[in-house]
Amino acid sequence: MRILVLTWRDLAHEAAGGAEVYTEQVTRRWAAAGHEVTLFAAAVPGRPDEEMVDGYRVVRRGGKLTVYRAARKWYAANGHGQFDVVIDMVNTVPFRAHQWIKDTPVIAFFHQTAEECWHFNAPLPVAVLGRYVLEPRWIKAYRDRTVMVVSQSTADALARFGVNNTVILPEGFEPVAVPQVQKEEKPTIVWCARLVPYKRPQDVVEAARIAREQIPDLQVWIMGGGPMLEELRKTAPAGVDILGRVDENDKIERMARAHVHVATSAREGWGLVVSEAAALGTPTIAYNTPGLKDSTMAAQGQLCPPEPAALAAFIVESMPRLQSEPFAPIPYGGAHSWDEVAGSMEWAVMEFLGRVPADAI
Amino acid sequence: MNRPTVSFVVPTRNSARTISACVMSLRNQAYDNVEIVVVDNESTDDTAQRALAAGADRVIIAGPERCAQRNRGARESTGAFVVFIDSDMVMEPAIAAQIVDAFESHPHLGALIIPEQSFGDGFWTKCRVLEKSLYVGNESVEAARAFRREVFEAVGGWNENLTAAEDWDLDDRIRAHGTIVGRIDAFIWHDEGKLRLRGTFGKKRYYGQWIAAYLDAHDDGARRIRRSGLLDKKADLLRHPLLTSGMVTLKSVEAAGIYAGMRDARSNRIAVLPGARS
Numbered sequence: 026m027r028i029l030v031l032t033w034r035d036l037a038h039e040a041a042g043g044a045e046v047y048t049e050q051v052t053r054r055w056a057a058a059g060h061e062v063t064l065f066a067a068a069v070p071g072r073p074d075e076e077m078v079d080g081y082r083v084v085r086r087g088g089k090l091t092v093y094r095a096a097r098k099w100y101a102a103n104g105h106g107q108f109d110v111v112i113d114m115v116n117t118v119p120f121r122a123h124q125w126i127k128d129t130p131v132i133a134f135f136h137q138t139a140e141e142c143w144h145f146n147a148p149l150p151v152a153v154l155g156r157y158v159l160e161p162r163w164i165k166a167y168r169d170r171t172v173m174v175v176s177q178s179t180a181d182a183l184a185r186f187g188v189n190n191t192v193i194l195p196e197g198f199e200p201v202a203v204p205q206v207q208k209e210e211k212p213t214i215v216w217c218a219r220l221v222p223y224k225r226p227q228d229v230v231e232a233a234r235i236a237r238e239q240i241p242d243l244q245v246w247i248m249g250g251g252p253m254l255e256e257l258r259k260t261a262p263a264g265v266d267i268l269g270r271v272d273e274n275d276k277i278e279r280m281a282r283a284h285v286h287v288a289t290s291a292r293e294g295w296g297l298v299v300s301e302a303a304a305l306g307t308p309t310i311a312y313n314t315p316g317l318k319d320s321t322m323a324a325q326g327q328l329c330p331p332e333p334a335a336l337a338a339f340i341v342e343s344m345p346r347l348q349s350e351p352f353a354p355i356p357y358g359g360a361h362s363w364d365e366v367a368g369s370m371e372w373a374v375m376e377f378l379g380r381v382p383a384d385a386i
Numbered sequence: 387m388n389r390p391t392v393s394f395v396v397p398t399r400n401s402a403r404t405i406s407a408c409v410m411s412l413r414n415q416a417y418d419n420v421e422i423v424v425v426d427n428e429s430t431d432d433t434a435q436r437a438l439a440a441g442a443d444r445v446i447i448a449g450p451e452r453c454a455q456r457n458r459g460a461r462e463s464t465g466a467f468v469v470f471i472d473s474d475m476v477m478e479p480a481i482a483a484q485i486v487d488a489f490e491s492h493p494h495l496g497a498l499i500i501p502e503q504s505f506g507d508g509f510w511t512k513c514r515v516l517e518k519s520l521y522v523g524n525e526s527v528e529a530a531r532a533f534r535r536e537v538f539e540a541v542g543g544w545n546e547n548l549t550a551a552e553d554w555d556l557d558d559r560i561r562a563h564g565t566i567v568g569r570i571d572a573f574i575w576h577d578e579g580k581l582r583l584r585g586t587f588g589k590k591r592y593y594g595q596w597i598a599a600y601l602d603a604h605d606d607g608a609r610r611i612r613r614s615g616l617l618d619k620k621a622d623l624l625r626h627p628l629l630t631s632g633m634v635t636l637k638s639v640e641a642a643g644i645y646a647g648m649r650d651a652r653s654n655r656i657a658v659l660p661g662a663r664s
């Protein structure tokens with residue numbers, strides 16, 4: 026099958042994250058299975074406009090804001106009749122490919138909706154415009170479309186905008202070998218994410234401050250780089266180590282040595298860090314927010330109200346048990362192998378194509 | 387050692403948004419002998435499936451209103467202690483253990499109050515959080531929700547003629563029965579979602595009908611409604627002037643709703659609950 030994937034950025038992009046890993050893991054497996062896959066993404070400085078990566082072709086045009094128009098232009102010149110199916114990957118700003126690709130079936134994929142994250146990432150007027158005017162309009166453009174998602178939370182979020190035809194795919198995860206380490210002597214919490222406001226590292230610091238009144242030797246490791254690093258270092262109370270970016274081995278070891286992993290993001294598509302921790306034998310206490318809810322349930326963790334005082338109470342009341350009862354590592358941390366993910370997505374696309382009347386193609 | 391079972395009974399109706407976190411918090415109690423019975427009033431969403439996926443022991447389908455659902459759940463549960471939870475609540479992990487400790491170490495206690503805090507999004511919800519924080523420790527507003535089974539059965543369970551103020555009604559009756567009510571420290575967190583003034587008015591108007599019935603049945607019932615506790619912690623109010631004025635607005639709208647509902651009841655008009663709520 027000839028497959029075109031439209032996405033805002035590819036794995037070579039400096040800001041590539043979980044969504045790009047997902048796309049890349051699927052496309053390379055599809056290519057290995059014999060599909061002819063083309064990935065269209067924004068240009069990356071120092072990388073060619075076109076190259077082969079892991080068996081699939083990457084076409085790069087346009088920038089952060091112009092990649093959407095560039096896709097349309099490129100398709101008009103090179104795309105007609107060249108593909109059997111187009112996958113429209115939506116990361117907040119959509120390609121709306123079904124509105125301008127009429128000769129080939131288009132199926133969409135939403136990693137997550139942005140919603141309240143607008144307020145963390147943009148100045149107020151832009152955030153209000155984005156959250157209440159632009160994004161609802163963008164999502165509603167997919168009302169009558171088939172949309173793939175990776176979590177029930179994203180399916181629920183889309184349903185609020187009238188997008189009801191969703192297919193929930195598994196989240197993928199490549200487990201690492203569990204390091205042979207002991208749990209810490211002191212009660213220990215680990216947190217790992219980029220230090221940006223919507224991940225809410227400041228809530229963990231606040232919860233630690235409250236929890237230490239009950240557990241004076243509580244130890245907290247905050248791992249990750251980002252714009253809030255200096256501020257957090259200045260304000261962190263005793264017992265809270267703001268470690269900044271740590272190398273992968275150190276990260277895995279600390280995750281395995283902690284008694285509990287906490288996650289406080291306002292919204293995720295899935296929340297893979299929760300699966301990572303569970304696969305290393307560390308359970309999670311997470312804020313009950315979209316995405317984290319899904320990964321934490323799958324990883325047999327605990328959900329708590331998104332308030333530092335609640336997080337502190339959950340930590341204090343759970344710690345005796347977390348220290349005395351071992352938590353067995355969960356295979357794939359409650360997520361799935363990438364082979365399974367690639368297979369499920371291929372199956373969803375086939376199913377979708379089967380539903381499209383022949384005369385529409 | 388065989389420790390007693392704590393039965394949690396949760397009535398639901400179209401509670402898909404909140405039920406998973408609610409049931410998970412019960413399943414993850416730092417105490418092993420916990421029984422979770424969800425009584426679903428024919429939800430049209432997937433509340434029942436989500437409750438089971440989150441770890442409920444049983445989901446019973448029964449109606450017609452939440453008092454009847456709670457009584458049904460109590461009858462079908464087995465624990466020595468019965469706790470009634472709403473589907474939009476999340477329990478701290480120590481609640482079950484604290485309930486057992488309190489009942490075992492204080493044989494004279496027949497029922498327990500569990501303190502509550504609210505959380506949710508938006509300005510009106512923040513006003514509600516402030517309001518609820520003022521009630522903690524105020525016996526005219528708080529009502530028992532954990533009972534020794536024999537005490538709960540002795541007073542005949544929930545009053546199925548009420549759909550609002552039923553918690554005060556039960557609390558009043560068990561106290562009249564001579565039961566001593568204690569309290570624990572761990573909190574229940576109440577998910578208010580995103581409050582809207584108009585929705586609040588409609589909901590209170592619906593509940594107002596039963597408030598009239600509650601007042602008819604209890605001579606001193608009005609002390610509950612007046613919520614004098616709002617002025618007991620003045621320092622908290624002064625610290626949050628904006629939220630306080632919002633809270634005054636919110637309470638005024640609610641009072642107007644309840645008044646409208648009581649008038650509806652007295653004139654035999656039946657209001658319809660806007661939106662779904664268990």
